Amino acid sequence: MITHIVFFKLKDNSAESVERTAGVLRDMEGKIDELKHIEVGIDVLHSERSYDIALITKFDSMAALEVYQVHPVHKKVIEHMTQVREASVSVDFES
Template sequence: MVTHIVFFKLKDRSPEAIQATAQVLKNMEGKISVLKHIEVGIDELRQERSYDIALTTRFDSFEDLQTYDNHPIHVEVKAHMKQVLDGTSICVDYQS
């Protein structure tokens, strides 16, 4: 199993904007066959160093992670994220 975790900090950090973007991420569930697990978390402490959203996804292999990365639905999500992000996201990918 491969776990892919991404943290996002948004330009608009209002609760409504964060919730809308979290829903964009959640909408991938059940639509990409190689995506075995998805969890979207919204930061609750809202500290200066905090990121707004955490995305945790799981795949059977790194090849499946690559398939996900190029899947048309995920490509649309990445386009949305480029518009709303304040800078870049950070991620960690590891065997789990």
């Protein structure tokens, strides 16, 4: 299994903006066959080094992750994230 984790820091980190973007991410659930697990977390600490949202997804294989990356539903999410994010970092690992 491949775990794909992305942290997002948003340009507007108001509660409303963060919740709206978390909803965009959560909306992928059930719409991409290769996406076996999705969890979206909103930061509660709000420290200087905190990111606003964590996205944790799981896939059966690297090939499934690659299909997800180009899936039309994910592409729409990328469009949204490109507009609202200030920064993002990711980690992908076998689990």
